[in-house]
Amino acid sequence: MxxxxxxxxxxxxxxxxxxxxxxxxxxxxxxxxxxxxxxxxxxxxxxxxxxxxxxxxxxxxxxxxxxxxxxxxxxxxxxxxxxxxxxxxxxxxxxELSMSLLNVAMTNQAPTEQDARHHVYFVGIRPFCEDNWVVLGESIGGGFAERGGSVALAVENLDSFSDWRGHCVLAGCDWMVALLEANVSDAQRKACILERYGASLTA
CATH class of the missing domain: 3.30.2020 (NE0471 N-terminal domain-like)
Structure with a gap:
């Protein structure tokens, strides 16, 4: 076949x-x-x-x-x-793919209290990871003075992040909030995120 x-x-x-x-x-x-x-x-x-x-x-x-x-x-x-x-x-x-990342959205919100020119919020997913597949992070300053960081969490642990909903909004993917809160499987969530991301490329 x-x-x-x-x-x-x-x-x-x-x-x-x-x-x-x-x-x-x-x-x-x-x-x-x-x-x-x-x-x-x-x-x-x-x-x-x-x-x-x-x-x-x-x-x-x-x-x-x-x-x-x-x-x-x-x-x-x-x-x-x-x-x-x-x-x-x-x-x-x-x-080999378990830790591979796709950045779904990122937005520079500068000027902020942390940096006048570069304060990027981003949200990504690890499509082939089974547990901690939602990635939330910030890039502050950029270049050699880079600050910020990121964390990878399972959906059920998102509330351990201070304000993950607000972070999604700042990154430019507020639509992910309802999806991550929905009573569906992780596989369904990932499929919907990838579909929405793909549609955004030529919007």
């Missing part, structure tokens, strides 16, 4: 995780694409806009502008079937 794609999960560090119907996982792309025909997928914002079907991935031209080397990154398009994706990807395990 031919292999088919079950889902695709974006992560930080310029990669997509492709999950197949047989449970196998592959990291795409497995190497730098800058000097290849897929050069535009070196831009995470473009890489994450892929359309997923059981038989492959597609990137459509989008009505946005990001110029690089005289070409518009968003105007590029590609369609890769499973054999091609296999060539451009490498296998990866759940253990």
């Amino acid at each position: 031919a292999q088919s794609i079950k889902r695709v999960v974006p992560l930080e560090q310029f990669k997509l995780i492709i999950e197949f119907d047989d449970g196998s996982l592959r990291q795409f792309p497995h190497a730098r694409v800058t000097d290849t025909p897929l050069w535009f997928l070196a831009f995470p914002s473009k890489l994450r806009t892929c359309e997923v079907s059981p038989s492959g991935l597609q990137w459509q031209a989008v009505d946005q502008t990001l110029m690089w080397g005289g070409q518009n990154v968003w105007a590029q398009h590609a369609s890769l079937d499973i054999p091609t994706l296999q060539e451009w990807s490498s296998p990866i395990t759940l253990d």
